[in-house]
Amino acid sequence: MSSLSERLLHALLDTLLMIGASSLVVLAVGLPLALVLVTTGPGGIFQALPLNRVLGSVVNVLRSIPFLILMVALIPFTRLIVGTSYGVWAAVVPLTLAATPFFARIAEVSLREVDHGLVEAAQAMGCQRRHIVWNVLLPEARPGIVGGFTITLVTMINSSAMAGAIGAGGLGDLAYRYGYQRFDTQVMLTVIIVLVLLVTLIQFGGDRLARWLNKRG
């Protein structure tokens, strides 16, 4: 039997892997999704209301399902994608699917808050729509997007612990098996401390980055 610190390290790496892999997909899919939601909406630069309504409904449906239920419901789909419903990679699928619409909505708010006057100024100077996305919407919303991504990461750590309960591995799994099933308070406490440190670190880093990116004075 390995020592507590070894098990802890292993679990931490599993969690980081789960979060890392999922968050990359969340960023890569959620941000474009947020852009589409904002720009196809009423008065948007690519206004397309039917598409906007369909995407908005999909996001709402995904967001309204509790993570635990989503995870179970997705098992066949997960098996189809990664070949198993057990372990770190299997957890990446429901984590990504839950966090993407979450992040997309937060990023959408930041993008929507970009002053319409800036878009108008960009149009008046001869910007095409793609220029407006790259040079106005994304840079201006960047501090808010970074802040939203930080919140998403923290939420994902929460969810990943839940995923641990159905055999995904990671810190949640460790705490559940030793802390809950074996009443090993020491493991439980240690996991809690590690989680608190991890969340604090992410929040601190995210806040610093967002503040540095915010030039609004």
Place this chain on the structure above:
Amino acid sequence: MVSFNRNLALEAPHIRLQGLGKTYAGGAGPVEALQDIDLSIRRGEIFGIIGRSGAGKSSLIRTLNRLESPSRGQVLIDGEDIAALDAAQLVRLRRRVGMIFQHFNLMSAKTVWQNVALPLKVAGVAPARVRERVDELLGLVGLQDKHDAYPAQLSGGQKQRVGIARALVHRPDVLLCDEATSALDPESTQSILALLRDINRRFGLTVVLITHEMAVIREVCDRVVVLDKGRIVEQGAVWEVFGDPAHPVTRTLLGERERGLPEDVQGRLQSRRPAEPGDLLLEVRFTGAGRREPDLLAITQALGAPVILLQGGVERIQGHAHGRLLLQVGDDGEDVPARLHGLADHVEVLGYVVPV
């Protein structure tokens, strides 16, 4: 430079609006924001559009670069109907028509330099050319030491200078100013207006500005239209419109103070001529028409003692004297105003002064 402008003024209009109208779908039925707008803007002039808020000024200026599409009528720039432009042509038009805004609309995440460079960057201009042009423009607006500052670190006047540099970076031949000085303090307003005039003269740029401040029109404009409820109610050279405002809205915008009477004078005034001749209150106006200059010696000699100046002022707009004098003069029972014939544009007896 000035004669250059005058020569071009004789040519075809630079910008022409014909039967322009704009209707918005409002909650309580359609709202007519602009109706039957016909006007011609000459090349190289500074053209003012004034009106109260909600008069349709913003909608009007936004039709000139198609930020707003008119519901009816045409916008012709150099004789070309801009409604017919496709997306690529519209982008080219907008590079020929610069615009500055009340709230500056600078990108907060970009430095001053990057803000001015943006229009060139999106147009695919080579980096070396961008550098040269941006440096040149920041020099022109007097911000050569602010290249790396972010807009949040600048004063309002400096932000508008960045806005002007950004608007001029493609060497446009039209500059649209959307309430460009309304968010600025009086000092910055003066310096921005001076910059606009300088640019107008130096590059022969046609400037169209909208404002609700008569002072701005008076300061820089050659011609003005007064807009009210989406319609043009008055237009002409600034000295004409200011000297003899025909429409009540123009008078309101000019300020009631020019028409009203001081309170203490009002209190001593009666409309009937008293049995015993005393003094009367005379309003002497100069509208600028006929380039009449207020000749004080001639006026006092024509009126005879006493002549007391109660209130008054004369301004010069485009070389025309414009203003009014309130005079308390002796009443000898004859036709006093007739004596000032040829010395002022309008003379009126406002009432008879009750002796204190």
